[in-house]
Amino acid sequence: MEDLIWDNRTQNWTTYSTANNIDACARYAICGPYANCNINNAPACSCLEGFEPRRPDEWDLADWSSGCQRITPLACGNGDGFRTLSGVKFPDTNRSVYNLNMTLDDCEATCKGNCTCTAYASLDIRNGGSGCLLWFGDLMDIRVYDETQELYVRMPASELPMNKGPTSPEYGSGSGKKKPTSIVVAASLGAFIVCLIVALYVAWRKKKRSHKTRHVLMQAREEKYTNDEDGNKDTELSAFSLSMIAKSTNNFALDNKLGEGGFGPVYKGVFEDGREIAVKRLSKTSSQGLDEFKNEVGCIAKLQHRNLVKLLGYCIQGDERMLIYEYMENKSLDFFIFDASRSIMLDWPLRFHIINGIARGLLYLHQDSRLRIVHRDLKAGNILLDKDMNPKISDFGLARKFSGYETEANTNKVVGTYGYISPEYAVHGLFSVKSDVYSFGVLVLEIVSGKKNRGFSQQDYNDTLIGHAWKLHKDGKSVELVSSAVRDSCVASQVLRAVHIGLLCVQHHAEDRPTMSSVVLMLGNENYLPPPKQPAFFAEERFVTEINSMSSALTTDSVNEVTVTLMNAR
Structure with missing residues (x-):
């Protein structure tokens, strides 16, 4: 089944397939920077609190690609803080860095001390909030996501309710009004109990899978560096974001599928700079795929020969594990x-x-x-x-x-x-x-x-x-x-x-x-x-x-x- 949808940018009707109830928010950066996409809302895109449409006239025509801008500019070093966003998918990690050994407090301090840092988050909420993920530049491709993860977005002091820290239960409410202490305490206690129950359930349900996801890349890297005598990082593998790979393969379209093996399907992709790649995506039904993923990362990361296929990098995000090769x-x-x-x-x-x-x-x-x-x-x-x-x-x-x-x-x-x-x-x-x-x-x-x-x-x-x-x-x-x-x-x-x-x-x-x-x-x-x-x-x-x-x-x-x-x- 196909629908005709008016494209405001090209001023033409565009045909979209709706045979499988396509997720409108699945298209990369459909709402632009600093905007949130929710398929249950109409319109689907809305600016984050403290932001406004960059081009309101385009938003009125349902073209949200220009995204949002801050209502109040940041003033680095003069009281910037962080607002908590809950229940959202993390932004595109193409311009992010991570540190596995930092606590959440260390993560906040590091981000606050760097004026170009726009957000931070815990790398693994299911393991006591270990690790740190830092974003630099515009936050792109945020959407509502049914997951107990929190994103801390840099905001000017004037946009922070009651100047609370990121652990405050009122943080991100946007009310800006001081609430009675008893209400705040009761709300905090209730929220804490609910979050604790949810966290325990999620940890119980995903413990084994979470353990594998968190350690597979670390083990592969340890194995690779153990055997890397000179520590030369010129051939260090690149970590690609899931959104970047999804965009390059047209969201893993069947037309881009090259084949399938015991590891999983292989797709052709094209980066924005024109480079062609082959994406080997681990199948969730693969019995040996996780070991093979680790083995390939640890085994051929440093191999360079004209008669060996070159491994360009990997993607490990959530349940997804992918290997990125040069395209043949x-x-x-x-x-x-x-x-x-x-x-x-x-x-x-x-x-x-x-x-x-x-x-x-x-x-x-x-x-x-x-x-x-x-x-x-x-x-x-x-x-x-x-x-x-x-x-x-x-x-x-x-x-x-x-x-x-x-x-x-x-x-x-x-x-x-x-x-x-x-x-x-x-x-x-x-x-x-x-x-x-x-x-x-x-x-x-x-x-x-x-x-x-x-x-x-x-x-x-x-x-x-x-x-x-x-x-x-x-x-x-x-x-x-x-x-x-x-x-x-x-x-x-x-x-x-x-x-x-x-x-x-x-x-x-x-x-x-x-x-x-x-x-x-x-x-x-x-x-x-x-x-x-x-x-x-x-x-x-x-x-x-x-x-x-x-x-x-x-x-x-x-x-x-x-x-x-x-x-x-x-």
Whole structure:
């Protein structure tokens, strides 16, 4: 259903969809600065107490975008105070700063001592009012919100009723009249009891969720700085406000949705300066999303390489947790190589370029970055392509870091994707950089053939792509593995070398597989290659049966039915 609404700024009729009872206050800054939006009022916008419309003529025509201005100017250092606003959503935090260690009194003193500070609030009202959030400049995008949070807005002394402090129950009433002491005491006591009951209920209902929300970013930052030896803050992640991300994605419109995985949906966004971004939004139904969010922030914040997707920042506000990445124009590798029509867009020179780029990105993770990082979920879907078709490794939610001289680890919880998991990891829970080498080998064979390793079938029998490639290699027919889409453009010597290297990477025993530094060298020259030993391939049905026979729990697929978690008995 659509309605025609008159737009006073453009003097035109504009079509708005009302199919889902659209919230008029959801549009960013619809009421302008220092105004409050309430969908239950008509009109929805009104100035905060002590403010008046900046352009009354526009407000009379229902155009509130110019917002409000102070009736009485501030006089910094001459009695400015703060008026309490309750039951409102905090303003846009794009021009705010926070301190987790300040009390509310410290927060007030800091704001009062800075003439550019326009408001302050407690960062976490559900934990005894800990932390401090300070706003500088105009207060934008305020609306009525059913939450027990309070915002303290800077006001001149003449606008403060009875010159009370921010803890006064009369603060913000706007009456300006002195009330009898008994009435004030009774009102204060009643309000205190009501607030206490509400606070206890909210704390009881949201304790677990509040605890996770408050600590997830702190833990990720602590982990990141623990491993940051030089303390260089040049690559410090940016904290984006929810309103800024919502505006950039057109309020997470379906038209901007790029896809969805186990973490949650991914949206395209465009900032006001024209920068394109990809927003990974944690789904409220995701079982592992919170851990993956923390892992990505702590793991790749400092990684800088042309073959890794760059993490620009994060958003953590209320129940929302989002990761903000650079936008990749050409989606993921599997979008091309496994599709009959799109695969012809990747000729052999481009495929060989992609193989080399992935190898260099893995070499950086395994050897050249500050920490040795095992990706643990390398697959075609996690290789993104920029506008020039350069490959970039993405999705570090399952990655693990190694420090010092660590080279391998084991776990009871095996995570990854069928078809890419190395045998020692799938069966014994043992992973190392050689686990990624195995996944890379599978990826090379998939890029060459245009076929998926998982579910591969040839003629009248089932087999893995690895098994098929091994048989062709033994018969001296590796060139037959090449996808029909690139046979006209392929260089036979490069194809044979790529298949040979792929088979070296998928050998059964981890110690037989080359390191990524050796792989990069082998891809870049025509030197002799050692013969590969029998790879770790099984008929798929037999392989899955072998894993499940050792499993202490049923295999479960994530939301995208690709990434799996296997619980193995130890």
